[in-house]
Amino acid sequence: MNGLRRFISRLISGSTAHNTLSLPPAVPVFFQRSPDFPQGDARGIDSLHFQVRLNGTIIQSGQTGADGRIDVRVPVGGSSQLELLHNGTVVATYTVSVSTAPLAAVTAIDGQKQRLRLLGYHIGHGGADGDGVDTVQNMEFERSVLDFQADTGAFTDAVVSAAMQGQLTTKAGG
Amino acid sequence: MPTHTAQQGDCLTSIAEQYGMYWETIWNHPENADLKRRRKDPNVLFPGDLVFVPEKRIKEVTRSSDQQHSFRRKGVPAKLRIRLMDGDEPMAARPYQLEIDGNWIKGTTDQDGYIEQPLPPGARKGRILVGEGSTQDVFELQFGTIDPLDTTEGVKGRLSDLGYASDGDPAEVLSAFQQKYGLAVTGQVDEATRQKLREVFGQ
Numbered sequence: 282m283n284g285l286r287r288f289i290s291r292l293i294s295g296s297t298a299h300n301t302l303s304l305p306p307a308v309p310v311f312f313q314r315s316p317d318f319p320q321g322d323a324r325g326i327d328s329l330h331f332q333v334r335l336n337g338t339i340i341q342s343g344q345t346g347a348d349g350r351i352d353v354r355v356p357v358g359g360s361s362q363l364e365l366l367h368n369g370t371v372v373a374t375y376t377v378s379v380s381t382a383p384l385a386a387v388t389a390i391d392g393q394k395q396r397l398r399l400l401g402y403h404i405g406h407g408g409a410d411g412d413g414v415d416t417v418q419n420m421e422f423e424r425s426v427l428d429f430q431a432d433t434g435a436f437t438d439a440v441v442s443a444a445m446q447g448q449l450t451t452k453a454g455g
Numbered sequence: 456m457p458t459h460t461a462q463q464g465d466c467l468t469s470i471a472e473q474y475g476m477y478w479e480t481i482w483n484h485p486e487n488a489d490l491k492r493r494r495k496d497p498n499v500l501f502p503g504d505l506v507f508v509p510e511k512r513i514k515e516v517t518r519s520s521d522q523q524h525s526f527r528r529k530g531v532p533a534k535l536r537i538r539l540m541d542g543d544e545p546m547a548a549r550p551y552q553l554e555i556d557g558n559w560i561k562g563t564t565d566q567d568g569y570i571e572q573p574l575p576p577g578a579r580k581g582r583i584l585v586g587e588g589s590t591q592d593v594f595e596l597q598f599g600t601i602d603p604l605d606t607t608e609g610v611k612g613r614l615s616d617l618g619y620a621s622d623g624d625p626a627e628v629l630s631a632f633q634q635k636y637g638l639a640v641t642g643q644v645d646e647a648t649r650q651k652l653r654e655v656f657g658q
Contacts, residue, residue, distance in 0.1 A: 288600040288612040289581075290498045290658055291466050291574050293478060294532035298498065299569065299657035300601065302594055303540040303618035336622060340593065358628035359620020381631075 286338070305335070307352035308377055310363065312345060313401055325349030330366040333377075335359075353377045384454060387446045390416045396453035397425045461504040464579055464599040467497040468533040472576040474508050475528075484509050494603055498658065501603050535574045535598070538657060539564055539585060546585060554582040574598065601658065604649050613656040 287302050313324040325348040333341040333353055340354055340361075355361045360378035364371045385392035394404050394414045404413035405421030413421065423439040430437045433448060441449075459470055471478040481487060482497045486507035494500060518524045539546040545568030553560045553570065556578050564570055570583070581596035602609035615621040619628045626642030633640045636651050 286595045286597055287616050288602075289535060289537065289596045289598050290601045291468050291533040291576060291578070291599050292498050292536055293468060294534060296498060296534070296536070298496075299536040299538050300616065301538045301540055301655060301657050302616050303542070304546075304592055305618040306542060338595075356615075356618055356620040356623070357631045358623035 305340075305354040305356040305361070306379075308355045308379060310351045310353050310375075310377065311401070312349040312351070332364050332366065334362040334364065355379055387450050387455075390418060390422070393426075393441050393446070393449060394422060396449040397422075397429060399453040400429070400449075402428055457508050459506040459508050461500040461502055461506060463502045464597070465500055465502075466576075466599040467500070467506075468576040469599055470506055470508070475511065476508070481506060481508060496603075496658070499601055499603050499609075501606055501608075533574045533576045534571060535581075535596075536569065536571045537583070539568045539570065539583075539594075545569075549585050550587060552584045554584075556580070604653055607644075610644050610649070610652065613652050617656060 287300075289300050290298070292298055312326040312329055314326060325345065327345050327347045327349060329345040329349065329351075331341075331343065331345065331351055332339050333351075335354070335356065343351075345351055351363065353361055353363050355377050357379070360376050363375040363377050365373040365375075384395050387393060387396065391414055398404050398413055402425035403421060404425050405419060407413055407417060407419065407421075408415035426439045426441055426445075427437050429435075429449075430439075430445065433445075435442075435445065457474075459465075459474070461470070467478040467482055471481055474481075478497060482491060484507055486509070490504060490506060491497075494504070500506070539549070539551075545566075546564055547566050547568050549564045549568075551562055551564060551570060553562065553572060555572075555574065560572060562570065562572070564585075578598050581598065583594040583596065585592045585594070601612055604610065604613070611621060611625075614628060614632060617632075619632060629644065629648065630640050630642040632638075632652075633642075633648060636655070638647050638651060639645075
């Protein structure tokens with residue numbers, strides 16, 4: 282495994298200075314099976330081999346546990362590349378970055394889509410960025426709402442009620 | 456009496472070893488008064504800095520010729536002192552392996568996450584492995600490469616060591632640092648930001 286290059290001083294004997302090296306913040310990413318599977322760890326995809334690159338250098342590697350979680354190290358203001366491996370070959374690459382922009386209001390369709398997407402629900406590829414987030418009430422959105430309702434044991438009517446808005450906020454953030 | 460032009464990776468201890476002198480002899484020489492005033496910290500030079508290297512003084516000792524004598528060259532001490540952090544938490548009491556120029560040392564960070572080890576003045580690269588098994592964190596070290604804090608490179612290097620993106624938008628990265636430490640969020644390097652960087656980074 283390689284690591285991120287760090288700038289270090291040679292200190293003269295007796296110096297009270299030090300150099301602080303911080304790991305980039307960890308961003309939890311979950312790989313889970315499609316909705317309708319059981320809840321919790323049973324949905325996680327375990328034994329997924331992965332590696333994380335920063336500026337082209339591998340800074341993490343390992344495999345997922347039962348919950349499918351990977352704590353991806355992402356520098357503040359930057360991004361990391363999360364690579365999934367099969368037999369040592371990269372089969373999927375994700376760019377992981379942190380946005381400090383607030384989510385849209387959960388009462389609005391785009392805010393609901395943002396949160397559903399963050400939770401792993403498929404909402405299509407609409408919107409300016411192709412990430413599915415827009416203000417259109419389309420079939421993918423209805424399907425994702427139905428999936429969410431089924432997963433949470435709610436009545437499946439594809440209507441985003443005030444209760445569901447609260448759940449979305451609790452699970453995906455305000 | 457040569458003048459040494461500092462390269463990336465040079466510092467007073469590495470230059471002193473190169474020329475067979477104590478770092479204090481070079482640092483305190485009147486010809487280096489301007490360098491000392493500008494840099495303040497003998498551990499940190501900037502590539503291109505001109506360092507005056509005085510002539511060696513010959514030391515004479517009298518010994519009898521019918522015996523064997525040992526003379527010891529006094530070393531040029533240097534060290535590394537690193538604090539490992541995971542977010543705001545020190546990586547305390549964590550087993551580590553430190554590689555310096557191919558030599559491995561094993562140890563454990565102290566309760567505040569510090570590692571302190573002697574460092575050969577000419578050492579250029581190293582590596583710290585923290586933890587065990589597949590969960591190891593790896594820090595690749597480049598010795599003598601921290602630039603002065605009053606340079607753009609010095610600010611970027613310290614931010615990078617603190618977990619901020621080295622290839623991100625500089626204003627965005629600086630703003631994130633300023634916000635975290637309760638400074639005025641300007642996205643620009645000002646004296647308060649430098650002071651906080653010095654405090655958080657430790658140098």
